[in-house]
Amino acid sequence: MSTIDLNCKEEIIQDINGFLTSEPWYYxxxxxxxxxxxxxxxxxxxxxxxxxxxxASFGLPIFIINARDSRLTDDKLGALFKKVDKRCIIILDDIDGVGRPAGTAVNGRDGISLSGLLTAIDGVSSHEGHVLIMTTNKPDELGHALVRPGRIDKRVQFNNATSKQAMQCFQRIYGNENEESNELAKEFSGKIPDGAFSIADIQGFLIENKNDLAQAVENTDAWDISLIYWL
Structure with missing residues (x-):
């Protein structure tokens, strides 16, 4: 479950569909x-x-590359890009970890460089036909060269869950077949402030209390306080 709204999801799906069906136009x-x-x-x-x-929507394979992996070299990255299927999704996860400053190597390895990444993405002999998705928790730390138009065509922001999304998560896990569960879902969401917790936090809490809906709602106050202090 993601926290972007339905309109944004549809926009991205339509954009990818438009790309995948436009190969002759590009060439x-x-x-x-x-x-x-x-x-x-x-x-x-x-x-x-x-x-x-x-x-799943487009029947595309996913290839995940952890940009923070210190074992990954520029040459290995280039080879990985050449081996993937022509039509696929490539995820560059934690992209803010690319290009470590000098002296910050992990286990004696520096990982991939920014120039090595840019060459793999859109160098002269780089792979075509794929959808590239970079992910980061720190967008402000990314250099312009990495996210300029042509490399990044669209930016999508994911936020912590709203109260409404908390209610939807509750209903997805416990169901909404009867009036009691719907009332408990509303009560639960009323205790979750907008933007306070990630959808993963909320889902994890509900799974821990999966056997008792009412107890889950009752435990929410204590969970809110403990998690806020932990954060």
Whole structure:
């Protein structure tokens, strides 16, 4: 479950569909056949789950590359891009981890460089036909060269859950077959302030209390306070 609204979801789905069905148009105009997105927002807000939904919608395989993996070199990254299916989704996860400053290597390895990443994305012999989705919790730390138009065509912001989304999560887990469960869902959502918690936080709490709807609602006050202090 992701926290972006339905209109935004539909816009992204339509944009990807428009891209995937326009290959001749790109080649006739000499434009590289690629499409890039930046999904940004706090952890647990549904970035990866939305990518999974997109992939299922179009029947595309997903290839996930962790940009923070210190074992990944520029050469390995380039080789990975060349091996993926022509029509696929490539996720560059935690893209803010690219290009570590000198002296901050992990286990003696620096990981991929910014120049190596840019070459893999849109160098002379780079892969075409894919949908590239970069994810980050820290969009302000990304350099302009990485997210300029042509590399990133659209930005999508994911936020912590609203009270309404908390209610929808409650109903998805416990069902909404009767009046009692609907009333409990409303009571639960009334205790969840907009933007206070990620959808992953809320789902995790509800799963822990999966055997008792009323107890889940009753425990919400204590959970709110403990999680806020922990954060």
């Amino acid at each position: 006739q105009r000499g434009i590289p056949f690629r499409r890039g997105y930046l999904f940004h927002g706090p952890p647990g807000t549904g970035k990866t789950s939305f990518v999974s939904a997109i992939a």
